[in-house]
Amino acid sequence: MDALQNFSNLFLATLKEGDYVGFTFFIGSMAMLASTVFFFVQMTNVSGKWKDSLLISGMITGIAAVHYFYMRSFWAENGTSPTSFRYIDWILTVPLMCVEFYLILKAFGATVSLLWKMIGYSLLMLIAGYLGETVYRDQSVLWGFISTIGYVGILYEVWLGSAKKLAGNSNDPALQGAFKTLGWFVLVGWAIYPIGYMAIPGGWLDGVLPLESLDIIYNIGDAVNKIGFGLVIYSLAVSSAK
Numbered sequence: 001m002d003a004l005q006n007f008s009n010l011f012l013a014t015l016k017e018g019d020y021v022g023f024t025f026f027i028g029s030m031a032m033l034a035s036t037v038f039f040f041v042q043m044t045n046v047s048g049k050w051k052d053s054l055l056i057s058g059m060i061t062g063i064a065a066v067h068y069f070y071m072r073s074f075w076a077e078n079g080t081s082p083t084s085f086r087y088i089d090w091i092l093t094v095p096l097m098c099v100e101f102y103l104i105l106k107a108f109g110a111t112v113s114l115l116w117k118m119i120g121y122s123l124l125m126l127i128a129g130y131l132g133e134t135v136y137r138d139q140s141v142l143w144g145f146i147s148t149i150g151y152v153g154i155l156y157e158v159w160l161g162s163a164k165k166l167a168g169n170s171n172d173p174a175l176q177g178a179f180k181t182l183g184w185f186v187l188v189g190w191a192i193y194p195i196g197y198m199a200i201p202g203g204w205l206d207g208v209l210p211l212e213s214l215d216i217i218y219n220i221g222d223a224v225n226k227i228g229f230g231l232v233i234y235s236l237a238v239s240s241a242k
């Protein structure tokens with residue numbers, strides 16, 4: 001009975017009126033859930049190789065949905081940021097976004113080693129960010145810098161490196177357009193996160209942005225990047241030549 005009670009608290013803790021940060025967790029949960037249904041249903045409608053891409057899109061928002069249900073309750077119960085769960089979510093979903101790039105470019109020669117390189121960069125980015133935000137808060141600027149090296153690595157691959165060259169090999173304008181858009185997600189959409197990170201005490205924007213803005217910024221970032229990213233893949237899947 002106790003276990004059942006604990007379990008229901010994890011998912012069902014009640015938000016208070018006027019808790020705007022909590023509201024964004026709630027909206028995040030619903031948006032991720034709805035998108036997951038959408039991607040999984042559309043998976044059955046798209047042709048051949050695109051099924052895998054839509055499966056991954058649904059996995060990304062599905063993993064995020066479960067985390068958001070949990071994080072919403074964590075916030076409602078404790079009134080503190082569910083930082084560890086956020087990073088657990090990211091460490092699962094960001095590598096899956098690298099898999100999306102790989103799947104799109106596979107027909108144009110993307111190798112598994114490119115995939116691992118991008119996953120490696122994302123792990124560096126997220127592990128360093130986690131350490132700076134939790135274990136070594138005093139040195140959050142240093143860890144933020146190390147994390148940024150991983151971020152720049154991903155940006156390099158997508159905008160200048162081998163991923164970009166492979167996309168250039170394609171003669172499908174739909175693919176090239178979608179790849180460009182995904183690149184903008186990584187450049188602009190993902191830049192939302194370091195801005196949130198800088199709002200923590202001791203960070204460069206400490207005092208400029210209120211601390212509560214951290215969760216709001218991360219919640220908006222996740223919705224834009226996970227759902228938006230998946231929608232770009234979906235529209236590529238329905239418009240691409242083959």
Ligand SMILES: *C/C=C(C)/C=C/C=C(C)/C=C/C1=C(C)CCCC1(C)C
Pocket residue numbers: 090093094125126128129130143144145147148151190191193194197222225226
């Ligand atoms: C769905 C979740 C996504 C796309 C998460 C992306 C997260 C980042 C791009 C985080 C980047 C960070 C830095 C570049 C420096 C400061 C620490 C981080 C982890 C917030």
